[in-house]
Amino acid sequence: MISFLLYKGILSGAILALTLLVAAYSTYAERKIAAFLQDRIGPDRAGPFGILQPLADGLKFIMKEEIIPNVSNKLLFVLGPCIAMLTALMAGVIIPWGGTLIMDGVEYSLQIADLNIGILYVFGVVSIGVYGIMIGGWASNNKFSLLGAIRASAQMISYEIAMGLSIIALIIMTGTLSLREITLLQTGGVGGDWNMWNVVYQPLGFIIFLICAFAECNRTPFDLPECETELVGGYHTEYSSMKLGFYLFAEYINMFVSSAVISTLYFGGYNFPFMNNLGLDHNTITILGTVAFFLKITFFIFFFMWIRWTVPRFRYDQLMNLGWKMLIPLAVVNIFLTGLVLIFMNR
Amino acid sequence: MLTNRSKVVVKKEMNFWERIYLPAILGGIVITIKHLFRRSATVRYPEKKREISAIWRGQHVLKRDDIGAERCTACGLCAVACPAEAITMIAAERKKGEENLYREEKYASTYEINMLRCIFCGLCEEACPKEAIFLTDRIIETDYGRKGFVFGKDKLVEPVDQRVDVSKRQTPAVLEFKQHKQLTHNK
Amino acid sequence: MTINLFYFLSFVAVFSALLVVFSKNPVYSVLYLIITFFAIAGHYVLLNAEFLAAVHVIVYAGAIMVLFLYVIMMLNLNTETEPHKSNLLKFAAAICAGLLMIVLVGSLKGSELLQSPVMVHDVGLVKNLGKVLFTDFLLPFEIASVLLLAAMVGAVMLGKSEKPPANETKTSK
Amino acid sequence: MEAKQTTDQYYQAEEKQYSYLNLGPTHPATHGIFQNVLKMDGEIIMDAEPTIGYIHRAFEKLAERRPFYQITPITDRMNYCSAPINNIGWHMTVEKLLGVEIPKRVQYLRVIVMELARITDHLICNAVIAVDTGALTGFVYMFQQRELVYEIYEELCGARLTSNVGRIGGFERDFTPKAWEKIGRFLKEFPVVMKEFENLLVRNRIFMDRSIGTGGITAERALSYGFTGPNLRAAGVDYDVRVAMPYSSYEDFDFIIPIGTNGDVYDRFMVRQEEMWQSMSIIKQAIAKLPEGPFHANVPDFYLPPKEEVYNNMEALIYHFKIVMGETDVPKGEVYHAVEGGNGELGYYLVSDGGRTPYRLHFRRPCFIYYQAYPEMIKGSMLSDAILTLSSMNVIAGELDS
């Protein structure tokens, strides 16, 4: 019992630390990638290649004056970023970060909790995430913030539906909600037993899911809640110091988590090609798998940033049209197609 | 139609591929990723400085002549020419024994340029008939107070041992003219 | 352990439900209601209905309450917009609720004798639930979908104003 | 009693239904200091009230206190995105008053400088449209090219933004070989970047959806407001001062006037984009046809004598003093001269009473006129559209006040 708690505690702590670290370095990566895509250099003063920039940023956030507007709703104003941060961190619990490690004959899973409702948990957490933005935007008592909050809530609710529908097709195919089982079904991939990654069977679902993930993370082209040229800063216009930091951090954590979910659902999670044909022992495969998983996550984070620095953003009504008139019907069509194919396959 | 040279340049219909967003976005990300491998255009400022042109209109200098006497004769043309009214000067008469300090019989005992007013248009340089004031390719230093931006003679007149080379901004005709040492101007 | 959890969740649920009713600002009401819903979701988990708990959070906390909050923000309601209600009415409301409580107490008296006849609790799993839903309750399920569609159409129709298209109300789920 | 209370409530609420949003004076999208009070119903703009005057600097009054040559730096500060056009336009106005004959070479050099300035102006406008739709990267690519143009200015006159280039009668100095080299480099590099920028945006559906049908204005309304320049051409009227009333030998060059169809943001964007291509072709033609000759006209009353003469020659020194003091005689009369500025017809109405300063000087600033139409153009559209409309009209705050 104690060792079980210890193992879970260590695992949770490690994943929490890792999430925060990745989020911190995502801010650095964002600036660096933006700079490189734009023929610039980016931060390079703090440490070699600016590698300590996240530390400097964090320090600056902490040192900044804390401003709570007089006319704001003070309790909710503080609550907003907390909720945003909390919900962003919660989703990491369910993701299988790797296979199992066998130590002294005991098998340790690199997943904090394997709930049987798996992916639904992620949805639950994501659907709560909107409160952080809404409450913060409303409590600021600023019209730009309020507009940002309203945009955010409408956008996130709408895209959640398309996201859910795109997942349903996947669930029909795999027959399970558990993320670990979904990952295990993709074991092997190229080489070996040729269980291809789900993206091969669900390309349309993957694209819909990816677009919805962009929308849920409020990234360009769906960054309407915070678009700086229209709403100054959107929901975080009035925020300063670490509260602003929390919002920005939450965005990067969301990005990290959604990259992890995309990799798990569609790109085989911690599986990598030829993993069972190399003749490695179990623990090595697990560690290599985790590395592969993080490589996939890194690619998706890069992809998020890459897109952000390329495309313009939607307008509010176009965003709604895209969500309701294109993605949801497409997702439904995808479900039908998947169902039909499965019926024919079984016959 | 007022002319026969006009041409409609807008095509607003989208074809199918443009309608489904993705090809254009893919094209876009290909363009941006190409820039990932391109040399950055940034100049790392404090270590490296951008090469600025020879005729750059920056901080003013009050020139001395070859022996180190101030060229300015306080004629006031620069102050008149200044559209921003940034130049203030007080003229004084040269005393005996100051010939090596001041070139002409009259000189500017005070010469101030308010760098906050100055718009660096270069009209003072053009107005000067005595080859005394020039703009240079130096950039004004920053300061915290307004007072620091009123440049007096201490900052404007070039030090005797550290001459500011302005020959780059003078025309070849002037440079050629300056070779004739017999002329009064060049003595 | 479990019983303590039950007490805690019940306390949270009841306390925040009371605050829903008594807080002046509708935004606070919404937030307290969300807390109540979380507590109820916790109860569902205690009752081995994980799937329902997740759906409950997604539907209620994630969609319905966001809609409430959205409407409140859009209409910009706050404490001042709450109309004044006379003390007499409030008193009457309390009395009515108290009477209802007494009726319920009377009817529930003696329910502690009930004991669970089975020891296996596996209906909360997705598989079992899905089987029942798509066999025994197929017709109601389809009717529910038609109901949702009708509600969606109705909401869009109502939300469309005759004026230049203003704020479209989108339905959730 | 209750009914009355309800009606009162109703009227209070009627006011409350709309919210008022202060867009500006400092807002990331206003690109300058001016204010818009928007009456909003949710995200829809019901009405707008534009306010100007935040950077009022009394240009016209200032100009009436200064000799002619000192007015040039003032014109810099109107449309600071294309300052050389303002400068040269002013010089041409004075030359028109004086009736000076300008050598062909000077005219061609002026065309080159003005077209470069037009490119920077349109480039800023289009890059900023991209930013306001959220695509920052195209903006950065374009701004690198603007840097090249500014380096050309720097080589010509020693300054970059507020250029004060040229003098009454010509240029203050001839183009150096380095300047020619930089112009050549710009003409070589810019088309590549332009193509990239166009590929990023022009056929991208997100951008097209954002800009097509946004902030449109019909040709009739545009004309009755007094629109000129790219914004009028986007509405479908091919009015261009360079063709309608050619100045500075524009009739020698072959270029087309790009027009749009219904004056929306996309039209304006495309018209500006095409005008940049045309400007490049004009520059190439001007370089190819450039005749030999002096870089300034023979206006001894206004153009300063060469320095070596001033240093040595009494006659020249007297002229020098006379010009700098602004004591040369000018004819009485009034002239109006218009140039095709970066943003439209930039007119100078100069009344002279023969004194050392203008008796009255009025600048016809196109942005001031565009900004009047702004409320009409954004009524009924969304906030995002309003911002896009503002940046696509390229309203420069410096031109609003005078």
Added chain:
Amino acid sequence: MIPIDYYLWLSAVLFTIGVMGVLYRRNAIVVFMCIELMLNAVNLVMVAFSNYRNDAAGQVFVFFIMAVAAAEVAVGLAILIVMYRNTKTTDINILNRLKW
């Protein structure tokens, strides 16, 4: 294992609070929320009994209640918005005349 009557008491209390809210408040949106609260109290009993009897029917019913609640909220809030547009208030006492 928690006895079933605990859940009955809990949902009775929640239901009463919901009823009290409906009677107590005049803001239509809060009234709506109190109705949601009552529905949830009922849901809780259903799930409790479903677990108690190990019969899925109770949970399926909860599903249907959720669906109905979602539909009700969507339509109800749409009506509220229309009402607000016309009367500029969400006071249910203004509504009792059934006209505007």
